[in-house]
Amino acid sequence: MVRVGVVVGSLRKKSFSKQVATNVASLFAPGYETEYLEIGNLPLFNQDYEGELETPAEYTEFRKKVSELDAVLFVTPEYNRSIPAVLKNALDVASRPYGENVWSGKPAAIVSVSPGALAGFGANHHLRQVLSFLNMPVVQQPEAYIGNIYELLDENGKLNEDTTQFLQTFVDTFTDLIKRYNA
Numbered sequence: 001m002v003r004v005g006v007v008v009g010s011l012r013k014k015s016f017s018k019q020v021a022t023n024v025a026s027l028f029a030p031g032y033e034t035e036y037l038e039i040g041n042l043p044l045f046n047q048d049y050e051g052e053l054e055t056p057a058e059y060t061e062f063r064k065k066v067s068e069l070d071a072v073l074f075v076t077p078e079y080n081r082s083i084p085a086v087l088k089n090a091l092d093v094a095s096r097p098y099g100e101n102v103w104s105g106k107p108a109a110i111v112s113v114s115p116g117a118l119a120g121f122g123a124n125h126h127l128r129q130v131l132s133f134l135n136m137p138v139v140q141q142p143e144a145y146i147g148n149i150y151e152l153l154d155e156n157g158k159l160n161e162d163t164t165q166f167l168q169t170f171v172d173t174f175t176d177l178i179k180r181y182n183a
């Protein structure tokens with residue numbers, strides 16, 4: 001079984017990003033299992049946790065979970081043209097201590113979600129920049145910018161047919177990338 005971690009950059013209960021993540025997670029072929037990673041419980045990163053202060057148990061657990069994954073799917077909203085702090089915090093936590101970056105080498109895919117027409121372009125590309133430094137190979141094409149999200153989800157949180165078809169192509173490209181790196 002190939003383990004794909006799903007990281008959502010919103011803690012909001014009725015988050016559009018979470019709803020999109022659920023749709024995307026359902027598109028993986030048999031043989032892939034998706035697992036949501038909790039990031040809202042991680043204390044704000046403080047480098048003193050690498051020395052003077054005891055490492056929070058949540059950090060240890062999160063780093064272990066990430067290290068056991070074969071790939072990571074990021075689904076995120078955009079906050080002020082960048083990624084939400086909660087997502088950046090999680091990225092930072094599992095990148096440390098220096099030399100023990102557990103994201104490294106894991107294939108990744110990014111979906112940005114927004115009620116606006118720009119579809120989280122800024123967040124999508126800021127995240128790409130961070131994942132590049134974390135040494136994660138990322139799906140380049142197709143890019144997944146899911147804008148005008150109000151119009152795409154029905155009352156049960158299901159995406160419309162066209163968007164689902166597009167995301168199926170996106171997931172298939174992602175699984176091709178995963179196969180290349182985990183062969």
Ligand code: FNR
Binds near residue numbers: 077078080082115
């Ligand atoms: C936003 N929102 C937003 N949207 C966008 O397209 N670009 C942006 O730069 C921002 N900036 C921003 C900052 C902050 C602090 C908040 C709270 C919101 C709106 C945002 O897309 C909207 O609230 C989404 O519903 C958030 O995603 P979830 O929680 O539905 O997944």
